Amino acid sequence: MISELLYIGVLLITAGAVSWIYFPNSFLKRYLLKNRDTSYRIRTEDALKHFFDCEERHLTGTLDSLAGFLNISRDKAAMVISRLQENKLIEAERDGIYRLSQQGRSYALRVIRTHRLWERYLADETGTDQMTWHYLAEKKEHQLSSDETDELAAKLGNPMFDPHGDPIPMKDGEIPQRKGFTLAELPVLETAQIIHIEDEPEIIYSQIVAVGLYPGIHIRMISSDKDRIRFEANGEEIVLSPQIAGNITVSALAFNEVIPEEYISLASLQVGETCRVISIAKAMRGQQRRRLMDLGIVPGSVIEVKFSSSSHDPRAYSIRGALIALRKEHTSLIYVEKTGV
Amino acid sequence: MNLNEHILKEANKLRFQIGENIHDAVISSIYQEANSIAGNAILLDRKKHAKVIDSKVDRIVTSKTWGFAIMFALLALVFWLTVEGANVPSGMLASLLVDTLHPFLKSVATQIGFPWWLSGVLIDGAYLALAWVISVMLPPMAIFFPLFTFLEDLGYLPRVAFNLDAIFRKAGAHGKQALTMSMGFGCNAAGVVAARIIDSPRERIIAIITNNFSLCNGRWPTQILIASIFIGTLVPPLYSGMVTAGAVITVALFGILLSLIVSRGLSNTILKGEPSSFSLELPPYRKPRLLQILYTSLIDRTLFVLWRAIVFAAPAGVLIWLTANITIDDKSIAHLFTVWSDPFALLFGLNGVILLAYIIAIPANEIVIPTILMLTVQILGMDNLGSGSGVMFEADSVSLTADILVAGGWTALTGVCLMLFSLLHNPCSTTIYTIYKETGSIKWTVLATIIPIIMGFTLCFIVAQGYYFLIN
């Protein structure tokens, strides 16, 4: 009796599952339709981004360039273009050469705004690996509505640059400008800070990330010739090929920054030593950075290493009269100079 | 363009000029001035400052040699005091509320002329569930929370978080989770509320979701009872006490291990994108204020949790009574469900009674054993036991409980699987509700509820099937 009931139950559940899969009911249909809408949106927005990119780089946007960029056939690309024209997002400049309309331009800027804001969000507020930022933002840029993007911007305090140093277009389409030159152009023995690292192509980006460079890091040029570029970044010597260095933009130091003579991290100090904070590395971002500053870790703060926990890490530091425990992963990003024992 | 828009335009222009370093620069300036003001406003007696015992105490309680030893000794003391100290008042409350007041209420109900079903629903159902929850829950909480609050007021708890942070960091969690976990050993709902002290959103959610892996005091009695019946008896009587205690502690430690593993899993998957930061302030030690401690621990914690439990327990009592007393073809719903679900439950080394007990006793783990006993007796037709058919009860002695359970077909395997399932099942409804209140998110609430259930069933299945495989 019991086992039969059990079997009937199992049978019913299986039947339900099968019918749900094989007979496309309304729910399934709606899901598929929604999917088609999404892919339509993605293709439109990617096409707009392409034309925007072409204009920025003074290239010509054509049917072929679009097909190549989106990795689709020419026929499909033609369909995309005619759709964009119908919606008055692009205009034919001359035969076969297209450029964005006013409307298309602001649409493209909105997509770019979402992309860069999301990268900024991932960098500042989450622990996601920096190699995945771009990829995740490529997806997110097609999902957020214009209002959601504005909300995100507000939450982040309307930032001006993404974590690669690219400007984030403002709500009204205005783009913050930052002057700079490529790393290869930096004269020997000059100091500067990195303001932008191109995140495409990924192969080059991953090499830059691998040597530990990020926007905000301070560098000092040691030597540069046509084969290799040697420089110091936060006290460590790095050698890059000129080709890779071309993807890095640098500029003069910001008004309130000092270059220390020697890079010592708070983590490297022994218990009982005292030091003065010089700077917090720019790699420490968002919430964690704000929290440290709120606790009084700012340039000039005197910190004493008091004692370590039973398991070595974290350690307790005396900071502006309070006893604060910090983990090594964070203290290794705080640069200091020793002041005494 | 109006004036205000003009201001904003101007602000944007200036922002582009200044760049994003403004926040750092402003905070630096403020601290610079704070430093100059504070430096002159403070007179520091260096001798006295250096002599303060704080730093000496800290050197000891965070030292490699003594740190962990002191911590475990203190926490063990707290738990021992709780378990031992709660026995007597628990027994007194039970004899008052269950043994004396319950029959009295019944007789009053009969005299007034209540129909049997009304006195059943109200007195055997709602009242009895309440009585049980209060007598089992109140004394340990009334001891545990003041002790814990004492350590908190003293300033010792942040040092525990400090010492244990290394372990929790590897699990992607915050050292303060050690405290919410400890609190969870008292009561999971209180542990979930305590997660407020974790100021990093991601680590806080991790602490909330994994709190249920701390064996709360509603589950300790179940563990101890089942361990003494089914595991303590596997060895000679001389060692049985030790083996029983060992088994219960093993389950509790296993819970801690699982909570670390789940924390790590969560922080690497679902919670990967959640904001995270770490800092931990070690406040100076302060002399605890006893009255304040009693007030906060009793009113804010004990009564708060108890009240929520009561709110959920009364309707559950009604439900339990109804399932045991509504009959179809002379068999109660509970009986029918039990028999029907038995083959399914056996796959997991459990039985239908246990499944049903965990479903209907969701408001409080305290009433699981009374419910199990009630159901077992009813199904076996042992009407001479307990307080009448379809009424929850607790046997007078461990050996009587053992007899009932063995008669119900329980084996050592059932015992082990029940202990595991008691560790790994959904949080009680009070805790679920609290999780929802604290996170404000259905997603995290559902996750916190189903993760332990799935783990519980999986683990019981592996243990049971492994056992069947070995004995064949």
Place this chain on the structure above:
Amino acid sequence: MQNTTQQCASCTVHNKKNLERLGIEMEDYNFLIALAGNPNTGKSTVFNYLTGLHQHTGNWPGKTVSRAEGAYIYSSKKYKLIDLPGTYSLLSTSADEEIARDFILFGQPDVTVIVLDATRLERNLNLTLQILEITERVVVCVNLADEAKRHGITVDPKYLSERLGVPVVLASARQGDGMQELLAAVEGVATGEITCKPHRISSLPEEIRKAIEQLSAKIETSFPGLPNSRWIALRLLEGDQRMIEAVGSGELSVLAEALVQSTNVT
């Protein structure tokens, strides 16, 4: 004998009669008081002492999660007290900080009491200096003075008061020490008997200082009489959305009134 009675007119026991704790009964108040401070400075203890309530306190930062309210009567004036969440700063973007910041700015309390921890004065001054940029009606309560003494730290309230430009009271709220002085100072600032000349941040880098001046001059033309245009300018330069909206819609002043009303209702 007579001598003793006279002396007692000014002693704590006598003055205690001046304070009537009202718990949560807070209709028709004369003055609205905000209680701000770093986490774990004994802010809740001060709150509990004045209102007779039992807001949870503990030696552990971040205990007060939601906003607590209470009331008391002092010298026949009724005060409503709002315990703001403890924060280290008002310049970041956490939810707690937003609550505290919005209340001090838009809630327009008659007095903001800042509770400081005497043992960690320097760090606590960070928040104090920020609040002084927003409002000038401030009383600073340097709490945990007894604990500081135990640590060999003596705080000079007169010097602090001179530098900060607002009344400073030394207190040990757990023992009830200094509470009378606090009540008197709050009354003084609330009734306008004491005028404050708050300290303003002056060591900002040239570039930022200029930008703030430029912007705050514009803000003052648009919102005449605004006491904290410098601070609003700073927030705009940091991209604070709340401030952008408040300025953009011109509601900076209107919003303030609305918020006062909403706190009266709750």
